[in-house]
Amino acid sequence: MTSRRIMYYLQAFKILALGYWRSEQKWKAYGILAVVLILNLASVFLTVLVNDWYKEFWDVLQAYEFDSFWYLVGKFSLIAAIYIAIGVYSVYLQQLLQIKWREWLTDKYLVRWMENRAYYKLKLMGKDMDNPDQRISEDINQFVALTLSLTIGLVRQLITLVAFTVILWNLSGIITVPIGSYEFTIYGYMVWLSLVYSIVGTYLTHKVGKALINLNYEQQKYEADFRFAMMRVRENTESIAFYRGEKPELENFLTRFKIVIGNFRDIMTRQKILNGFTAGYGQLAIIIPLLLAAPRWFAKEVQVGWIMQVSNAFGQVQGAMSYFVDAYTTIAQWCSVVRRLDGFNRHVSEALDLKSDLMIDNASNIKVGIENVDVFLPNKNKDVLIKNCTIDLMKYQSLLIMGASGVGKSTLLRTLAGLWSYAKGNVYLPKEEEFLFLPQRPYLPLGSLRQAISYPVVEEVISEKYSDEEIKEILIACKLENLVDKLDIVDDWSRILSLGEQQRIAFARILLYKPKFVFLDEATSALDETLEGNLYDMLKTYLPDTRIISIAHRSSLICKHQAILKLKEKGCWEIHE
Structure with a gap:
């Protein structure tokens, strides 16, 4: 040696x-x-x-x-x-x-x-x-x-x-x-x-x-x-x-x-x-x-x-x-x-130590959105996905992000969440407890069904705020009637539940947390169009003041949103209201 x-x-x-x-x-x-x-x-x-x-x-x-x-x-x-x-x-x-x-x-x-x-x-x-x-x-x-x-x-x-x-x-x-x-x-x-x-x-x-x-x-x-x-x-x-x-x-x-x-x-x-x-x-x-x-x-x-x-x-x-x-x-x-x-x-x-030129304001009460944001890939050439994008999310009650695969839809959502370091510009978000991101594949921790529904908030906090009856009502609203009597059963729920059921568990979290902004990254991709439409209608009924930002490929969701952000190749984008 x-x-x-x-x-x-x-x-x-x-x-x-x-x-x-x-x-x-x-x-x-x-x-x-x-x-x-x-x-x-x-x-x-x-x-x-x-x-x-x-x-x-x-x-x-x-x-x-x-x-x-x-x-x-x-x-x-x-x-x-x-x-x-x-x-x-x-x-x-x-x-x-x-x-x-x-x-x-x-x-x-x-x-x-x-x-x-x-x-x-x-x-x-x-x-x-x-x-x-x-x-x-x-x-x-x-x-x-x-x-x-x-x-x-x-x-x-x-x-x-x-x-x-x-x-x-x-x-x-x-x-x-x-x-x-x-x-x-x-x-x-x-x-x-x-x-x-x-x-x-x-x-x-x-x-x-x-x-x-x-x-x-x-x-x-x-x-x-x-x-x-x-x-x-x-x-x-x-x-x-x-x-x-x-x-x-x-x-x-x-x-x-x-x-x-x-x-x-x-x-x-x-x-x-x-x-x-x-x-x-x-x-x-x-x-x-x-x-x-x-x-x-x-x-x-x-x-x-x-x-x-x-x-x-x-x-x-x-x-x-x-x-x-x-x-x-x-x-x-x-x-x-x-x-x-x-x-x-x-x-x-x-x-x-990874540095980013992206400035994130996590306690903005005046505006929510992005301003002059460039998003690029972490490769040698730093290929641009989205160029000079500015969106005021306070302007829309609901916004649908669409575009071909690979143009940067999910990456834009990661940038909004502060996960993507390869970007520059300004991101404005409300306080952490006022927004919620739902990925395409939900994460269900090991433990009881109650813990899976309340994730990432500690189960005891949810139990103090909500009774079992209220949680059961939320499950019924999300078309999960078969789970109302299983709140305290401990198991690997990500293995037991289908992907569609897991996505509905994620929607149940929205009703629990009542965020002011919810970001959905193809969060209903495993559901049929009818059930998908019902869940969006449910959000508007139960949480009329919550603003919804979605990523989806289905044209059936266009009618559920106030505006559409279309991402194109070479960093181009446009909004249709």
Whole structure:
């Protein structure tokens, strides 16, 4: 990994992590983290006691001191019990910190994704990252869990390194190495050997395993794409069934799954090589201290307890120095998660920074409409859809927007709603609660039918303003008599109701909110002409002061509107009253 790449991950980590540790929850987080670190410090101290216990225990065995044997068994049992208790609470508190950090991060990411319609602008910019839902739900959880695991693990290994380096240094003693006519004296030679061994192992591990970073990154993406393809079928079951599209959908599933398996096989191959190397590396570390201690044992300079203490101390020092070898797979996963979350951050920031020359007045009480508005496409040439358009919507009780497909009817409505950033001019709208936009395909949230009708207003607000009888009367007015007894049934109503019924649910929202202006983007396209006409007549009856701006292709709606705005090619337009 190059220094430039390391700096990238460190910078991305700083952006991802520091927010929480500087937030209003920081002192509680620091408190929990401090307790976890103290418990890990205590755990290392107990490990040092166990290391001393090894020498005592094996020396007692060698001397056949039966009375001391049971004393040392009891001593070990006490140390082990304390060690287990510390380990349990350390893990528990680490998970508690993980939950709090994840909760804070998820809240911030959801807010950023929804802020200023960033989720929508990402698609307009053509920079909609793959599966933002996975990045928020899974990647944040993995980032927090892996960061805490790696950080606390590193701190623990540093404490272990300091404690056992002193022990191993004292146990190693001095070795004299003759080179020609010279003799070199090395103090704490086992410590130096452990250092060299760990450096070589870390370097070789990185050379073997560095490909895992990209492979893990791609694996997360391919898994999410495969899951999304199946979710798309679930959301469009009827359309696929009518087309008899099972075969192409199945082929699509298998193709995506083949990519998942292919990439996973690459991970398996690389992981196999890495596991083989790290297993050999770990096994060799067991025999090295025994080989180094053997000469003194056979010279009858030391007892077996000394050998066991040296072996354990060497293993602790070597394990601490080899932290990156043992944690390399986890580090590779962490790097891939950081890349994905950093990409999410950058794309959302670009969407939020997207500037528009369109001036929107959201609280105009004098006029409603557009003034000298140009609308263009977000392509390289910025092709003009609508040129220098000025419309005073206060002038018309109802206005019908018509034109051939692709001339910019829906885009004009998006511009009025403030969704389309590729425009310039002035837009005047009343206060937000005084207008309502209905897209061609209504959105029905998961939940009860009452929630679906009241969307996007919170259900409790609607319940306070309207009784069940009033809501039922509205459903009957929208020709939805079959739903009046199902207000509190929770289900996926977008799957249960036909598109025509969903469009009538949207009209029910108009009667609930009673907006001064309603904008309909082919909001009756799934209805027959008779029912469509009845709904428009109903709006005029129930809401005579509401102004209606519609987009439609049917000529049958011309008689329902006071004026017609015709959009033509090359940005031209005209109004017929």
